Amino acid sequence: MKLSKSTADPTEDGRGGTGQPGADDGTSAEPTEYRRALGSRQLQMMAIGGTIGTGLFLGAGTAISQAGPSLIIWYAAAGAVLYLVMRALGEMLTAHSGRGGFADHAREYLGPFWGYATAWTYWIMWVTTGMAEITAAGQYVTYWYPDFAQWKTALISLAVLACVNLISVKIFAELEFWFAIIKVAAIVGMILIGLGVLVIGFGDAGPTASVSHLWADGGIAPRGIGNSLLTLQIVLFAYLGVELVGVTAAEAKDPEKNIPRAINSLPVRFGLFYLGSLLVILSVVSWQEFHPGTSPFVAAFDKMGISGAASIVNFVVLTSALSSCNAGGLYATARMLRTASLNRHGPQALARLSKKGVPVAAVLASAVVMAIGVWVNAVDPEHAFVYITAVSTGGAIMIWSVILVTHLLYRRAVERETSPRSSYRMPGAPYTNWFVLACFAFIVVLIAWRSDTRMALYVIAVWFVLLGVGYPVVRARWGAGRADGGEDAASPPVKGSA
Numbered sequence: 001m002k003l004s005k006s007t008a009d010p011t012e013d014g015r016g017g018t019g020q021p022g023a024d025d026g027t028s029a030e031p032t033e034y035r036r037a038l039g040s041r042q043l044q045m046m047a048i049g050g051t052i053g054t055g056l057f058l059g060a061g062t063a064i065s066q067a068g069p070s071l072i073i074w075y076a077a078a079g080a081v082l083y084l085v086m087r088a089l090g091e092m093l094t095a096h097s098g099r100g101g102f103a104d105h106a107r108e109y110l111g112p113f114w115g116y117a118t119a120w121t122y123w124i125m126w127v128t129t130g131m132a133e134i135t136a137a138g139q140y141v142t143y144w145y146p147d148f149a150q151w152k153t154a155l156i157s158l159a160v161l162a163c164v165n166l167i168s169v170k171i172f173a174e175l176e177f178w179f180a181i182i183k184v185a186a187i188v189g190m191i192l193i194g195l196g197v198l199v200i201g202f203g204d205a206g207p208t209a210s211v212s213h214l215w216a217d218g219g220i221a222p223r224g225i226g227n228s229l230l231t232l233q234i235v236l237f238a239y240l241g242v243e244l245v246g247v248t249a250a251e252a253k254d255p256e257k258n259i260p261r262a263i264n265s266l267p268v269r270f271g272l273f274y275l276g277s278l279l280v281i282l283s284v285v286s287w288q289e290f291h292p293g294t295s296p297f298v299a300a301f302d303k304m305g306i307s308g309a310a311s312i313v314n315f316v317v318l319t320s321a322l323s324s325c326n327a328g329g330l331y332a333t334a335r336m337l338r339t340a341s342l343n344r345h346g347p348q349a350l351a352r353l354s355k356k357g358v359p360v361a362a363v364l365a366s367a368v369v370m371a372i373g374v375w376v377n378a379v380d381p382e383h384a385f386v387y388i389t390a391v392s393t394g395g396a397i398m399i400w401s402v403i404l405v406t407h408l409l410y411r412r413a414v415e416r417e418t419s420p421r422s423s424y425r426m427p428g429a430p431y432t433n434w435f436v437l438a439c440f441a442f443i444v445v446l447i448a449w450r451s452d453t454r455m456a457l458y459v460i461a462v463w464f465v466l467l468g469v470g471y472p473v474v475r476a477r478w479g480a481g482r483a484d485g486g487e488d489a490a491s492p493p494v495k496g497s498a
Contacts, residue, residue, distance in 0.1 A: 056238045056274060057136075057317040059389065061299070062292040063235065067228040069214045069287055070221040072278050074228070074235045079270035082242050083263075084436050085400045087426040088407035089243060090263045095410070095422035097255045102243070102403050103339045109409040110402070116345040116474065117467050118402050123336040124463065125395030127366060129240055130329020131373025132388040133321045134158050140318040143298065144311070151378035157322060158374065162367040165330045169357055172331060179323035186316035187273050190297060194280035197304060204305030211283045222287070232443050233453055237393045238274070241324060242266070243400070244332060260424045330366055337362035344478045390456035394447065397440050398460070404433045 063071050092105050103122065107115020137157045138150030165172050196202065197209050214220070221228040281300045289303060290296045295317050301309040338359045340346035350362045373388065408430050413419035426432065447453045 056277075057295050057297060057320050059234045059237055060278070061290050061294045061296045063231040064282070064287050064290040064296055065292055066223060067231040068218065068220065068222040069282050070225075070228045071231060071235070072214075072275055072282070073220075074232055075238070075270075075274045075278065078232065078235045078239055079267070079274060081436050081439050082239050082400070083266050083270070084426065084428075084432050085403055086242060086263045086266060087424075088429070088433065089403050090259055090424055091422045091426050092407060092410050093259050094256050094424045095414075095420045101339075102399070102406065103336060104343075105406050105410065106402050107343060109406045109413065112343070112345075113471055114402065114406075115343055116340065116471060117464075118399065119336045119340040119343070119345060120467060121395055121463070122399050123333050123340070123366070125240075125392055125399060126329055126333045126336070127369050128373075128388050128395070129392040130158075130325045130333070130366075130370045131376065132237075132392060133325035133329055134370070134373055135376070135388060136321040137318055137325075139293070140295070140314055140321065143314045149378075151374050154374045155371075157325065158367060158370055161322065161326045161330055162363060164326065165334065165363045166354075166358060166360055167356070172326070176323060176327050176331075179319055179326065182316060182319050183323065184273075186313065187277050190301075190313065191272075191276050191280050193304075193306070193309075194284045194300070197284050198280070205284050205300075205303045208286075209284045213283055213286045214279075217286045217288055230446055230450055233390065233393050233447050233450075236396060236443065237389045240392060240396050241327065243403070244327060329370060330363060333366035333370075334359045334362035337365060345474050346478070348478065390447070390453040391459050394444075394456040394460045395463075397444060401437060401440055404437055408433050 060071070067074065089102055093101065096105070103115055103119040106118040134154035134157045135150070138153035141148055141153040142150060164175055197206050198211070201207065201209065210216075277297070281296055285300050285303045290299055295314070297313050297317060298310050301313050337346060337350045341348055341351035341362075350359065350365065352359070352361060354360050376388070407426065410419055411429055414421050428435075444457070448457055
């Protein structure tokens with residue numbers, strides 16, 4: 001039987017309730033569904049906020065020192081690959097607009113274990129990414145206060161953002177909206193100032209600024225193509241958060257319209273924020289001037305000698321780290337914990353929502369585990385960022401790969417007319433799916449090649465062992481139920497899960 005396209009059945013007040021007792025219709029003290037509180041402007045800016053973070057503002061310093069100007073090529077290639085991942089996700093999200101995101105899709109098309117593994121892996125990925133963001137925040141603050149302990153900034157940042165996420169989705173979204181506005185305005189401003197330095201020649205860097213820096217200082221890949229390729233792990237980390245649209249689907253107004261709009265704008269965002277900014281910075285200042293552990297944006301404005309500009313840029317990159325931790329580290333992790341709980345793959349207390357539709361227990365659980373990052377900063381602040389980002393990137397590759405494989409099975413179900421068809425289709429599938437999966441396999445080989453990133457694969461291997469051992473324990477502890485094909489397996493997925 002051919003299925004009709006599913007719908008979210010939102011109420012008139014935009015909360016996404018069903019109008020039945022126990023839903024979030026104002027008649028229950030404990031809502032069972034998220035409120036659709038994220039409008040188009042907030043969804044767009046959350047997508048931007050999630051993809052412009054520490055990986056670009058801090059990690060690019062290490063990558064530039066190793067890859068030189070060739071880093072721009074890898075950012076362009078990675079952006080194209082991840083756009084295809086998002087098109088695959090967007091097709092499934094619009095086809096199942098009344099359902100949650102990719103963890104639910106993995107459960108339906110790959111089986112209950114993969115729903116369980118995807119939710120928990122995405123959670124641990126963003127928990128470690130949140131650790132990286134608060135680590136970066138600590139490093140940025142030392143620019144102004146060198147004697148202020150890095151771990152103290154990390155702790156304060158985590159506490160403030162956790163409180164914001166506990167209040168309401170609307171307040172969180174507004175904060176993220178303005179965080180993203182600051183980043184966008186700053187990057188556009190930096191590009192314009194950099195172009196001014198190149199064309200007019202003002203500032204200390206004016207006399208030496210030239211686009212010839214892109215090829216004249218040892219070539220496009222001055223340290224060799226091999227060393228250049230090894231930066232792909234850092235490049236992918238910079239794009240972490242691109243899949244946040246798949247987490248916000250349950251709380252987005254008019255998802256069939258706003259989700260494609262957010263995904264379609266990705267090439268423009270990648271071109272402007274990543275490629276545009278790096279092209280300008282590496283033209284104004286030679287790649288040889290950048291060093292690991294230092295933001296290339298702050299270093300570039302230091303070289304320009306514009307009074308106060310470096311401090312302003314440092315403030316921007318600080319808000320960028322907080323933004324990424326806010327959107328992914330706490331918002332996304334809490335929703336994934338709730339997904340695990342709804343699918344009976346975690347403690348049932350994590351599924352409960354406050355009167356304002358916030359998964360309070362899930363937010364607190366994520367914040368508590370993320371506090372390990374504070375401890376890492378206290379014990380080994382020098383290497384904390386490298387360790388944490390390598391693990392995050394490995395987890396992200398797994399999640400993106402699951403999205404692609406799930407999409408392959410979804411397309412087969414569409415052909416059999418057992419799943420709804422979407423008008424927003426991934427171009428080139430299934431060939432593009434396999435191409436992107438091959439690219440990810442190549443990057444995993446590169447991660448294994450480097451001694452300082454190889455440990456990430458060990459951590460991920462241990463994580464999968466824990467998932468495999470924990471799965472039967474979880475089923476025994478919280479019951480099989482809907483997620484594992486139990487007696488209520490035929491019931492529709494719980495709305496609002498991620």
